[in-house]
Amino acid sequence: MSTHPSAPSPLRVALLGGGTVGGAVARALLGRADHYAQRAGRPVQLLGVAVRDTGRPREGIPTTLLTDDPRALAEGADVVVEVMGGSEPAGELIEAALRRGAQVVTANKQLVARRGEELHALAAEHGAGLHYEAAVMAAVPVMAVVRESLAGDEVTRIRGIVNGSTNYVLDLVGREGVPFADAVRQAGELGYLEADPTEDLQGLDAAAKIAILARTAWGVPAPLEEVEVTGIADLTDADFADAARQGGVLKLVASAERDTDGRVRASVRPLILPAEDPLAQARGGTNVVELEAALAGPVRLVGAGAGGDQTASAVLGDVVRAGLAAARR
Ligand SMILES: NC(=O)c1ccc[n+]([C@@H]2O[C@H](COP(=O)([O-])OP(=O)(O)OC[C@H]3O[C@@H](n4cnc5c(N)ncnc54)[C@H](OP(=O)(O)O)[C@@H]3O)[C@@H](O)[C@H]2O)c1
CATH class of the missing domain: 3.30.360.10 (Dihydrodipicolinate Reductase; domain 2)
Structure with a gap:
């Protein structure tokens, strides 16, 4: 009987928000799967996209991926990407993800500016990761x-x-x-x-x-x-x-x-x-x-x-970084 090296498990990504930035992130992950698999060292699986209105069609995103339950979606993910904006429920979703040791990527500048210290401490305590390149000057790294x-x-x-x-x-x-x-x-x-x-x-x-x-x-x-x-x-x-x-x-x-x-x-x-x-x-x-x-x-x-694709560039860089960090744990 021959033995095969087991295929790497996919990097599971939950996308919280499917608007200007989230939509661009989803289209990139779905459209350039090979690129992200190569960068992350394993397939990147988009588990779903949380939005408020699941009835509204979203360009390039299958409706089967849409959900209005960001909590449930985030629970099964290695990487939680928060691009909903606002202080809540974004804050509590990020907090919950960090508490269970997940990698978090966010573009939410007000949240990071107000709660950055606390969220970094939480990430350190639980061996989680917090990434927010997109929160400052979008595409400019x-x-x-x-x-x-x-x-x-x-x-x-x-x-x-x-x-x-x-x-x-x-x-x-x-x-x-x-x-x-x-x-x-x-x-x-x-x-x-x-x-x-x-x-x-x-x-x-x-x-x-x-x-x-x-x-x-x-x-x-x-x-x-x-x-x-x-x-x-x-x-x-x-x-x-x-x-x-x-x-x-x-x-x-x-x-x-x-x-x-x-x-x-x-x-x-x-x-x-x-x-x-x-x-x-x-x-x-x-x-x-x-x-x-x-x-x-x-x-x-x-x-x-600013801009959907431009901000997505920074978010996606953080997703790759987060994936590599998750693999090191
Ligand atoms: N746009 C930019 O150029 C830019 C640049 C840098 C940083 N950012 C940051 O990126 C984040 C997202 O910005 P955006 O422009 O993409 O915003 P947006 O177009 O308003 O998109 C927000 C998305 O989050 C969803 N959402 C909001 N509250 C929700 C809730 N309670 N439950 C489920 N889904 C919810 C919305 O659902 P619906 O679609 O159903 O309403 C929408 O899909 C913000 O923190 C913003 O500051 C944006």
């Missing part, structure tokens, strides 16, 4: 660069345009002379702004991202409440005229550094930048971040900070 590529260096300062919607608005006013209120309205009509644009316009989305980056760079708490935030909601056409008179460009800049006692100082605020500043050159919905490192000097990353 800044988390991996800060956490891994620059691990042998010392990041001294982070500065970036980390919110594409507000950058789109500022660009429209600054470069095309569209009145500010009209630019906000246009950005809303084109889908650049959320239905409730407060988080973007008041700088809260950018604040969550800079808090996560700071904690990752320096390994110390960077509480969201301590980020000094001024959004763009109160800007007026006079502010743009002022920037133009100075030959500068008005941008919403997120930045963080450590002061001499090791505390993180982080802020989000509109600033007039010199036209030649690399951050001033970010057009439309583009994101750019500049990491200043002791040995490397300035390192800049530029790319799409």
